[in-house]
Amino acid sequence: MSLFSVKDLRVQFNTADGVVEAVKGISFDINPGECLGIVGESGSGKSQTFMAAMGLLPPAGQALGSATLNGQEILNLPINKLNKIRGDDVGMIFQDPLTALTPHLRIGQQMREVLQVHEGLQGSAARARCLEWLDRVRIPEAKRRLDQYPHELSGGMRQRVMIAMSMLCNPKLLIADEPTTALDVTVQADILDLMVRLQKDEGTAIALITHDMGVVARMCDRIQVMRLGQFVEAGDTREIFRAPQHEYTRTLLDAMPRIDAGDAPKALDKIEDPLLKVDDVKVHFPIHVSGGLFGRKVPLKAVDGVSFDIRKGETLGVVGESGCGKSTLARAVLQLIEPSGGNVSWLGHPIVGLKRAELNKYRKDLQIVFQDPLASLDPRMTISASIAEPLKTYRPDLTDRERKEMVAQMMERVGLKANMINRYPHELSGGQNQRVGIARAMINKPKLIICDEAVSALDVSIQAQIVELLRELQQEFGLSMIFISHDLSVVRAVSNRIMVLYLGRIVELGDGEEICSGPIHPYTKSLISAVPIPDPDVERSRQRLKLPGELPSPMDPKAALRFLPSRLAAGQTDYVPQLSEVKPDHFVAEHDSLDTIMNGA
Amino acid sequence: MLAYSLRRLLVAIPTILLLIVACFFLMHFAPGGPFTSERPLPPAVLANIEARYGLDQPLWKQLWDYLYNIVVHFDFGPSFKFKDRDVNDIIAQGFPISLTYGSLSFLAATTVGVSLGIAAAIKHNSWIDYFAVGLGIAAQALPNFIMGPILILTFTLWLGLLPGGGWNGGQWQYLIMPVIALATSYMGSIARITRSSMLEVLNSNFIRTARAKGLPTRTVIWRHALKPTLLPVVSYLGPVFVYVLTGSVFVDIYFSTGGLGQAYVGSALSRDYAVLLGVTILYGALTVVVNLLTDLAYAWFDPKIRY
Known part of the structure; x- marks a missing residue:
């Protein structure tokens, strides 16, 4: 029964x-x-x-x-x-x-x-x-x-x-x-x-x-x-x-994208002048902790010395678990928050510490699409007004008619119906709103788009459509993308290269397919092995690499050296693991052998 | 928590000093003075009086003397209007009265308001809900200067049940109407805030969990929903507490209770600098203390808040 x-x-x-x-x-x-x-x-x-x-x-x-x-x-x-x-x-x-x-x-x-x-x-x-x-x-x-x-x-x-x-x-x-x-x-x-x-x-x-x-x-x-x-x-x-x-x-x-199968883009060749160069960027937030009459401030190292570059037309996937600093990094790159250290340069021009007006010249080429499509659109503006807003800022020479024309074209391009121009965000579905967000970011034909968990809040079928749209736009306009997500399968499907972050630092950076099929760093290995695969036979026969301990807090000074227990044992708590190029264009952070890590913690 | 309280009280000292200085200058820059009246005094007499109260001194000197007397002697100076009475006397006489009917009003507004709000939220869209919402709106449309005359008309003139005014040492018959007049509008607001807060909490995930655990409704409400419901209410109660404790000028006038409210407004109108400043400092100090208590209460309602 x-x-x-x-x-x-x-x-x-x-x-x-x-x-x-x-x-x-x-x-x-x-x-x-x-x-x-x-x-x-x-x-x-x-x-x-x-x-x-x-x-x-x-x-x-x-x-x-x-x-x-x-x-x-x-x-x-x-x-x-x-x-x-x-x-x-x-x-x-x-x-x-x-x-x-x-x-x-x-x-x-x-x-x-x-x-x-x-x-x-x-x-x-x-x-x-x-x-x-x-x-x-x-x-x-x-x-x-x-x-x-x-x-x-x-x-x-x-x-x-x-x-x-x-x-x-x-x-x-x-x-x-x-x-x-x-x-x-x-x-x-x-x-x-x-x-x-x-x-x-x-x-x-x-x-x-x-x-x-x-x-x-x-x-x-x-x-x-x-x-x-x-x-x-x-x-x-x-x-x-x-x-x-x-x-x-x-x-x-x-x-449903799979981490073990399906097409994945290859890494593009290294070039002399990258579009965007990020050099040792740090973002530290002062956190108030109790102690003494007035308490004290300790830095939370959300991003702690990250360097990478973006090549023209490439997609860099950024993955990591919550608290690893993915979103903070995106905001620091765009100067939406000021980095505490390091440098970001766009086409060779440093953009850190620029005045607002000067920065705005570069903002036209650097756009972002956020996670929550509904929350990131102004609820009191029609979607066409939201899409047109960047045009008003950067193309004041356009007439109303020209602007309308461009908005209509862009809406059609991202798959929004022409009769939606006067709708408000709450009248649209999550997927439609995300299309609006993409249209708004794309309207000035930027050279780089950062997608910060841009598809994470969407249903799988919608997610697939949005990913497809982003890919097409990339082909069409030759733009570069930083694709941030906690979902490794999606990241693999869109990224030429993948960067794995752990507590504000890079642990592995290389060709997307290489990282997914042959990860080198223990953290990447455990991450990849935890991604469920939509195939019952494969999924149930898979061996998982389970690292000891819970997901660590960025406030725990020892957590940063989780993969170097030997340095911890030697008392070098401030040691910074170095990246080394194990293969051409494939960087891995210094770590102890897997056995040492499994027994160490 | 002790360190936090100490820190807050330390910060309060410059706050109150700033308040004194700002009020002091504002008052002195306003046209007129305590001895300006419809029939101007002869200049010689005016000079004499002003010299007696130190008003002929330069402003900074007056301020200095004023602060010095407060800090060293805890003396807020003599009243400019009432001969032979100083500010300490006036506050000592009026404040206990305001405190009595004020704290009773606070108690009444809080208990009735919170209970009504909770009942309304639990029985959402029932007669008690509509009653609470109606009362909330009505109470806001009936501030105490309207409630006062209505109450006197009803209970004193028509029904002849209650005395129409006076204090009489705070006997209960004399307290009822001032308390009701002062409490009603706050009660309405508290009921409204409690109701909407409770409705929101009842919709939250942890209440769903509590229900899914099979807990009786009673436990779900009292154990799981009450504390988070009261959090926004508490932040509203802080300032209300200060208002009602320092009394209400309307209550004092309608019911001749003799509280601090009347003295406060009177002193502002007649430029009685010393009384006005004295009561302002009392307000300020009370606000600082009550805000601290509110913040400490938060920590009890929400364990995420730690000082």
Whole structure:
């Protein structure tokens, strides 16, 4: 008998525009101990399905149909009966571990209340059970964590706490709603490993809601592909990856870039006069720490001596985990924040420390596209006004008509319909807004565009379209790009060369394909090995390189020498690892042997 | 936290000094003086009086003497208007009265406002929600100088239940109307802020987590939602606390309570430099202390804030 069974479930929302049906009559079963993947893009209704079943819909939503757990109807149960199931028979973990825990309650308090409510367990017995579970999700120093507040833990650790908390009462079903989407790849890999083990050891069934085909390939026994509130395809994971039946499934799979296959651009030849030369750039932020009557300031070295150059027409991919300084570096290159040291020169002219008016001459050639398309457009300006704004600054000689003409051309070029000129950003989708952002950056035909996580907030199919658009524009206008992303598969698909950052420093820089297929630095190796591959056979047979320790903080002085434990042991805490050219045009930072690192930390 | 408090209080000293100097010059540059009246005094008499209060000295000397007396003797000088009374006396008499009805108003506005706001958010779109929203708007449309006459008209003139004014040592009958008059508009604002803050918190991810854990609604609200809800309320309460503690000129006038508000406004109108400065410094010091308390309260509401 199936553990959890949904029959003809509908979810409706009463909105000002009438009733909107988010889930349109779906049925599925989850068997004990299996992992079912519910795959779909944003707005497909995949989360709402489970929210409805667990009585967690917002007040405007209502659920119709049937959902049974162990044969008992649970849909629209009164809250006091539902509360006996939630957290006891069914555990839930959510996408954003940073906001999913109550900020003012200690980890221990939040875990204990689950045991108190469901099992009446209190005091040292409850504490012992919490500790046991924190250990099982492999949180270091579990005892200390019980008395800490959520903000004192990293994102990965908070997600482990969420998992431990939802597993406290040994639930039969764990609903995981995009559990790793907000996490770095190495942390994601850890969390997925953990969930696989729980599924095996505890026999817990998992409903994994995700948009990431790589995660699905690793985790799921069966998949349901969902689109616009309906299932379009269902079946065994391997079957679906091998021979997807529905067109939409094929689109999803094709849109997903792979780190181990598919086309990748080659590195361009070195040239004498690079377009942009970045030389030993440093960005240090003073951070206030307590101590003494007035406290003191210590520098946070967000970017600590980065040098590279950009060749004409090339794309440099910049990857690294959160806190590695990718975005800060982009802003420093554009002089949006002033570097604390080093030099940036554009076509041979230094642009660091220039006055605003002088800098503006160069800004015309240096543009940026930001991560959050909606937030980076002025909500009170129509999109055509946003696109036209750089023209007004740099081409004041144009007449209104000429300007309109250019905006219309650019809009057409980036795939925005002509009838959208008077729309506002909130009326457009994320992908359309990002096209606006690109049009705005492109309107003056710049020579260099920095894409700072420009596709990270978009659905995979949209992401593929935007990447394609950027590539075409690059061909057409011969522009260079710095493509910053935490997603290595996307970076590989667009970049000639890839630069890997770790805590503000370069650890490896070289040809994109070379870095992805034959990384040399241990950090790059662990990063690449953690990227999920959307192919169940390849993904499940892969060996991961797991470096010891959690993702370190940039405030920890020892973290910078994580790959040189020998220097640390020798007391040289200020030592700066040097880059060396191991192959032509392939630079790797100094590091100890892998064995030393694995045993050292 | 102790170091932080000390640091804040140290910074307060130059702040208050600056406040004194600025007020001092502003007042002296304003036309007229404490002894200007409709019937001008004979020049000889005026000179005499001014000499007695030191007003014939150069400004910097006056300022210096004033500061010196405060720092060394804690003496804020004599009142220019009321013979034989000095500023310390006037504050000592009026402040306890303002403090009494002010803190009661604060207590009433906070408890009723917060409870109403929470009830409205929990029962979103119910009659209690509409009532709270309505009251919030009504209270803002009914400032205390409108509430005062309405209350007196109703309870004293029509119903004859309460005395229409006076203080009488702060007996409860004399307190009710001033407290209601002063509290109403703040209560409305507090209810409104609490309601919208609670609605936002109830929509947040950690409340969803708490519900998904199977916690009873009661626990979700009181344990998980209350503290973050009150954070924006607390930042509003700080300045409100200072306002109501120092009394209200309208309450003092309508109900003849004799609080500091009346003395303050009176002194500004009659250029009673010493009283005006004295009360201003009291305001300033109270603001500094209350702001510090508010900031310390933040740390209790939100563990992310550490000093």
